[in-house]
Amino acid sequence: MKIVVKELSVTSTSRFEIIDLTSDVEAIVRESGIKNGLCLVFVPHATAAIMANEAEPGLLGDYIxxxxxxxxxxxxxxxxxxxxxxxxxxxxxxxxxxxxxxILGGRLVKGTWQNILLVELDGPRTRRIIVEIMGD
Known part of the structure; x- marks a missing residue:
């Protein structure tokens, strides 16, 4: 089994903000070379969260x-x-x-309307996001 760990740094600009991480995470999965496995997206902060849901602008406002x-x-x-x-x-x-x-066939599996979202709850701040990919 192969394990790849990458760290993202994301800076929010508001007290409450939702930031779409999907393309960054998908790029890390592609670059990992792992074809089948799991991808963990983790924010090591007590005042931020990770969500998987639609990133439509009106809905982002509704979440907040x-x-x-x-x-x-x-x-x-x-x-x-x-x-x-x-x-x-x-x-x-x-x-x-x-x-x-x-991860199946080298691609992140998510629903059509699922994006990977950082939920900033106490910004503005710079947040670390750990992406750990495990598999073959």
Whole structure:
């Protein structure tokens, strides 16, 4: 089995932002030479998340609005007493820091409307994204 690990660096420009990583991850899969296996996309941060879903601009705004409604940034969260980002920690914990995709025939397997999305919840920041590909 072959393992390839690459790191991406992505800088957000807003407190809440969704950044499409799909083309970068697909390029890493192609360059890896792995034909069949798995691709892990992981963000090692407690206030960002990885999502697999459609990247249509209106829907991207809906995601952010939904996150802000459920994880209210201005709510009296206990964590806000020391750091004003409890909403980001809570949303990141629920959405999750990673997604795993199969690789078949040297290509990332995802649905027609699935993109790999970094969900920035406490920006602007520079985030590391680890892409680990395992297979033959």
């Amino acid at each position: 609005e939904f996150i802000q409604e459920v994880f209210k940034p201005d709510y009296d969260w206990r964590h806000n007493r020391i750091d004003d980002n409890a909403h980001a920690h809570l949303a990141a914990a629920v959405i999750g820091p990673s997604r795993v995709f199969p």
